[in-house]
Each structure stands twice: as structure tokens, then as C-alpha cells.
Amino acid sequence: MVSVGALRAHLLDSRLAGTVATSREVSLRSYRLFAARDPRMLIGIDPQRPWASRDVIELMSERCGVSADPHHTSGQDVIDPERTLAALDAFAERLAAVAGRRGSVLFGTGHPHRLLGFYAALADALSAVGCAVLTPAQGRRVDILTQFGLRTHNLDYVRGVALIREGGAGRPGRAPGAHTHSPLPVRTALAAAAEAGGPLPDLVIGDHGWVCGAGQLGFQAIGLADTDDPALFVGQAEGSVAVVVPLDDGVRAACYRPLARYVLNRACLSQ
Template identity: 80%
Template structure:
């Protein structure tokens, strides 16, 4: 079993926490866009209160450990590993509760190149525990606005984890899927599940729009988020999202394997 001390060291060594690759400039740009309620950064959240940049810096300092100084405008952002560990405990607790009830779950990621393996291992463990891992709207088309304009994507599932692929842009099996922040895929999946008469997920696990979109619709949602993803932390602060784990979401995929082992151990779901 991976000890907390060893895992904390891994978080820092892999730059999942500590000084991360995400820059302060990128985070501040996201905070400004969120304050202006830009849909590209809201990613499915409809905030109840007004959040200005100073409010967001304070929130992200509290939830992630970034600098609370508005005058700090360049360099690398920082994630406090203690905040990551605390959030992972709550994340694992939610998984354990769902496993005990053998409740249906939905997994989805907008970061398939990095995080597909992490979610797939969790999906395998919950399936082994008796949970139904849902795959609604398989193959359904979703039109998502990207920096290249409106692009049609297909909703797909790999090892029980939802993702989207740009239509005709990838040869099957060549890429794990497209990077997206959009909440449209989870809205499509949940609508399809409802139209089919269920079951509906008791828990949605993922990142980006998968968490925000599901949470805004009233589903319990938990996930991972980087320092330039304020929407998830605002959702958590306003009670729309249950748990957000602050972590760099774009390091090498194999660096998340200890994260998987740590969560499954804490949730008593290790095989």
C-alpha cells in the first residue's frame, strides 16, 4: 500500500502538486473570463453569485493553494499538496459510498490523453463492486464550438469512460479522444439516459464540463481540476459540485497511476 508520505512525495516529484506547469498568466486569464461569464470558462456552471477576479483568486488560494496576491501575475502556479490529499480523501469517500450502495455511475473526461487511464481503473473497480457503469448515447453526435469553429464530435466510451472524438478527424484506435471543456457531452449522455427510462447515475466522475454540466443539472459530481479551471471550484463553493481535487491535469498519463492506487486504497476498492 502506498503510504501518505510516499504519495505526497510523488505529487511533488511528478508536479501534480507543488509548483505545477500551469502558469499564473493562464490562470489569471481564466479568472478574468470567468468573471465576465464567458461560456468557454463557465463550462456548464451558472454561478449564483457575482465572482470578480479578486474573489476568484481568493477562492483558488483557499481551495488550491495558489498565491492570494493579485500582484503576482507571472510564473508558475502552485497547488498545495495537503489540499490535494484532503480532497482525495473526500473523493475516495464518495466512491466508497457509491460502491456500498452498488449505485449506477457515469465517468467522462475532457482530458482523455492524460486521464483516461485514471478514470478507467476507477470504473473497473466500481464495476467489480457491483455498480453499473453507464454508457448512454454511445455514438451520438455532439456539435461543440472549438477554436477552429463548430465541429461535430462523436460520443464514445473506452473502458466505461465517456469521451468525444472529432468526426472523421481520427482513425479508430489512433487517438484516445479530443480535449474539450464543453458540458454538451454530459448533457447529451444524461438526456439519452433519461429518454431511455434510466438508470440515471447517482454519481458522475470526471473533469471539465463533465463535472460542471452534471452538477448544474442536479447530479452529484466529483472530479479533478487544475488552477486554471475555476468553474469546478466555484461549483464546489456554491454547492453544485460535491468534491474537486486540485491537481495538474496535464502531466504524463503514467504519473496518475499512483493517484489511482491511492484513491482505490482509501475507498477500499483495491483488487
């Protein structure tokens, strides 16, 4: 069992919160691109209203704890650990709810090198209480436009968690996978589930385009996001995303284990 105090200390020690590795310059660039509706920053969200760069900064200050001063343009970003803890509690409530009704869940990550273990622990716990952990579109081709041009990927699952691999890379069912912000993988998975006659997920859990893409299509979606991923927080503000946990999404994979234990304990899913 991980206490609130111990987890707060861990968030700060591991730099999951507090002063994080993401620079202010990178975050501000992301906010400007989101305000300009650059698809690389929208990652599946279609904002309901215009978002000026200043609006995004104010939202991120409210939801993450970054500086609200647009003239603060350098240094490292800051995430308020109290906001992270509160969001983890809300995240756990959604887990408990889907577990209580033995619902169907879809997991997916664009950060398999870092976050696969976190999601896999949740998938194991939900499966153990009778939830269906969905794996639609296994092996399905997904073509994603990257900075290097159009790249062919394949959808794969490791321990119940979806990820993408570059065409021909690795063997199915084995970590790791490719980093992506794209919503195309979740759209592919959801389309395949619908074509097969279901079931469709009662809850989608992940990051980047997995959350934004699912939430935009009307699915309940929760996930994790860094200070340079404003789309998830805008989705939450507008109602298409249910819960977003602010944290650094690029630290060592082992640092997320206490978060998984905390969330499962709060959801009464500890094994």
C-alpha cells in the same frame, strides 16, 4: 498500497502539485474570463452570485493554494499538496459510498490523453463490486463551438469512460479522443439516459464540463481540476459540485496511476 507520505512525494516529484506547469498568467486570465461569465470558463456552471476576479483568486487560494496576491502576475502556479491529499480522501469517500449501495456511475473526461487511465481504473473497480458503469448515447453526435468554428464530434466510451472524437476520427472504443471543456457531452449522455428510461447516474466522475455540466443539473459530481479551471471550484463553493481535487491535469498519464491506487485503497476497492 500507496502511503500518504509516498503519495505526497509523488505529487511533488511529478509536479502534480507543488510548482506546476500552469503559469500564473494563464490562471489569472481564466479568473478574469470567469468573472466576466465567458462561457469558455463557465463550462456548464451558472454561478448563483457575481464573482469578481478578486473573489475567484481568493477562492482558488483557499481551495488550491495559489497566491492570493492579485499583484503576483507571473511565474508558475503552485498547488498545495496537502489540499490535494485532503481532496483525494473526500473523493475516495464518495467512491466508497456509491460502491456500498451498488449505485450507477458515469465517467467522462475532456483530457483523454492524460486522464483516461485514471478514470478507467476506478470504473473497473466499481464495476467489479456490482456498480453499473453507464455508457449512454454511444456514438451520438455532439456539435461543439471551438476557436476554429463549429466542429462535429461523436460520443464514445473507452473502458467505460466517455470521451469525444472529432467526426470520423479513429475507431469507436479506442483511445485517444479530443480535448474539450464543453458541458455538451455530459448533457447529451444524461439526456439519452433519461430518454431511455434510465438508469441515471448516482455519481458523475470526471473533469471540465463533465463535472460542471452534471453538477449544474443536480447530479452528484466529483472530479479533478487545474489552477486555470475555476468553474469546478466555484461549483464546489456554491454546492453544485461535491468534490474537486486540485492538481495539474496535463502531466504524463502514468503519473496518475498512484493516485488511482491511493483512492481505491482509501475507498476499500483495491483488487
